[in-house]
Amino acid sequence: xxxxxxxxxxxxxxxxxxxxxxxxxxxxxxxxxxxxxxxxxxxxxxxxxxxxxxxxxxxxxxxxxxxxxxxxxxxxxxxxxxxxxxxxxxxxxxxxxxxxxxxxxxx
Amino acid sequence: xxxxxxxxxxxxxxxxxxxxxxxxxxxxxxxxxxxxxxxxxxxxxxxxxxxxxxxxxxxxxxxxxxxxxxxxxxxxxxxxxxxxxxxxxxxxxxxxxxxxxxxxxxxxxxxxxxxxxxxxxxxxxx
Numbered sequence: 001x002x003x004x005x006x007x008x009x010x011x012x013x014x015x016x017x018x019x020x021x022x023x024x025x026x027x028x029x030x031x032x033x034x035x036x037x038x039x040x041x042x043x044x045x046x047x048x049x050x051x052x053x054x055x056x057x058x059x060x061x062x063x064x065x066x067x068x069x070x071x072x073x074x075x076x077x078x079x080x081x082x083x084x085x086x087x088x089x090x091x092x093x094x095x096x097x098x099x100x101x102x103x104x105x106x107x
Numbered sequence: 108x109x110x111x112x113x114x115x116x117x118x119x120x121x122x123x124x125x126x127x128x129x130x131x132x133x134x135x136x137x138x139x140x141x142x143x144x145x146x147x148x149x150x151x152x153x154x155x156x157x158x159x160x161x162x163x164x165x166x167x168x169x170x171x172x173x174x175x176x177x178x179x180x181x182x183x184x185x186x187x188x189x190x191x192x193x194x195x196x197x198x199x200x201x202x203x204x205x206x207x208x209x210x211x212x213x214x215x216x217x218x219x220x221x222x223x224x225x226x227x228x229x230x231x232x233x
Contacts, residue, residue: 043224
């Protein structure tokens with residue numbers, strides 16, 4: 001199985017900050033990573049697919065990058081509605097594992 | 108609009124079985140698969156498997172292999188997930204979600220999972 005190591009596990013930031021979340025794998029998975037946002041009591045929401053493609057309707061302050069074994073999700077200027085938990089998922093091979101999650105909290 | 112509506116919360120005894128349904132609407136059901144993901148209380152997301160909405164082909168994660176059966180009913184555009192021999196650590200919110208089919212007919216996660224059900228809470232008690 002491909003293990004997705006996500007960091008940090010939690011992060012405190014302020015509105016307007018730029019934040020970066022990282023996922024790493026031990027083997028190359030090309031650009032096959034998706035990113036999701038989840039708010040309490042809600043289903044996950046797709047933000048980014050194939051590492052850097054923005055899902056329709058997602059604000060452009062969200063961006064993704066990376067290939068091979070290192071991937072990042074960046075939020076360029078945090079908005080109040082962005083405080084949530086973020087997950088990466090590898091879409092390279094079954095089982096399609098998720099990272100452990102990053103909880104983004106208000107400082 | 109495109110939506111997946113799941114069945115209601117369940118409370119089951121250890122060793123029992125649970126069946127969660129996922130009713131799809133607003134899109135061509137047989138052009139997609141359905142994947143199931145669960146989330147234990149306060150924990151992360153765990154992928155369980157997928158089923159091809161058209162032909163019923165399945166792929167299960169090893170952690171539930173042997174205890175899970177995913178089925179599809181094209182006449183009612185409903186996918187079902189049955190989990191048997193329930194354990195305490197099966198207590199979780201179970202989500203169904205839509206996955207496009209690749210050219211070969213298998214669900215592909217390359218484009219992410221864009222439509223999710225609202226989640227079904229399954230509680231396993233002793």
